[in-house]
Amino acid sequence: MTAQVRPTTREAQRLQTRERILGAAIAEFKRSGMAGVEVNAIVAAAGVAHGTFYFHFPTKEHVLLELERREEARVAAQFERFLAGPHGLSDALTEVVALVRGLEERFGRPLFKELVALHFSPSRPESENWTDHPVIVLLVAEIERARDQGAVHPEVDPFSNAVFFLLGVYGVLSAGEDPDSRDVLLEKLVASTVRGLEIR
Incomplete structure (x- = not known):
């Protein structure tokens, strides 16, 4: 021992x-x-x-990077708990939206927008592989699972679709000001993502 x-x-x-x-x-x-x-x-x-x-x-950006890592790990843990229960792909995408919105509510729009900007900045202090981001890893695995079960078209690229979906969520939350408009856009994003993944 x-x-x-x-x-x-x-x-x-x-x-x-x-x-x-x-x-x-x-x-x-x-x-x-x-x-x-x-x-x-x-x-x-x-x-x-x-x-x-x-x-x-070393810099203020490194503080933000540390915060981003911790929050992503926390959000990923919550998402993993959700995925352990019964759900469909639409439910999983809706849960991701809710978790990211929760992050925005906890930190407020200005700090949330700075976290998002740092996340996608080409000059972020440290470059990482996508597998270093647990939320993306979980979402990719969820799309792969749905594809393996025949709910998603076999030629779908899980990684690209996971990234595009998350970019859409971050974009709507960062750019939109009106809560009602953002809700509508996020619902449409989930629906259109599911439609794009389904076998026709």
């Missing part, structure tokens, strides 16, 4: 400091947007020195 490794006191303090900086940065980003926040404000709110901020996060 392998013994559990406990973090040392120094490592625990390092993690606590990182969490404090992350929490302070998110609060500042919600208030003023990432571009409008100076590192001075973050370190003052977190009660740390400038050097401590840069030890944990």
Whole structure:
């Protein structure tokens, strides 16, 4: 039996400091947007020195990247729990919409839009493979499952369709202002995506 490794006191303090900086940065980003926040404000709110901020996060974008990773993992866990129950492809796509909207509600439109912009930015601090994004992985697997069950056309490319669908969701939520119009567009997006995938 392998013994559990406990973090040392120094490592625990390092993690606590990182969490404090992350929490302070998110609060500042919600208030003023990432571009409008100076590192001075973050370190003052977190009660740390400038050097401590840069030890944990080379740039403000890296803070946002950390937030994006955590939120994507949380959303993916919720989506995975949903997929464990009985559902159809339309239900799965509708659940993705609800989960992404929940993210927008928690962080507010300005911070949500900055997260989306960073997600698709060609200059994001670290390049990643699509398999590093658990929501895409789950959605691709769900389309593959539906295809294997004969509910989706055999020539459908699950990856492309998953990405196009998520781009549509992010686009509607980022660009639209009127909640009713966005609801209608998101419902149409789910319906048209399902129609495009089905065997005719």
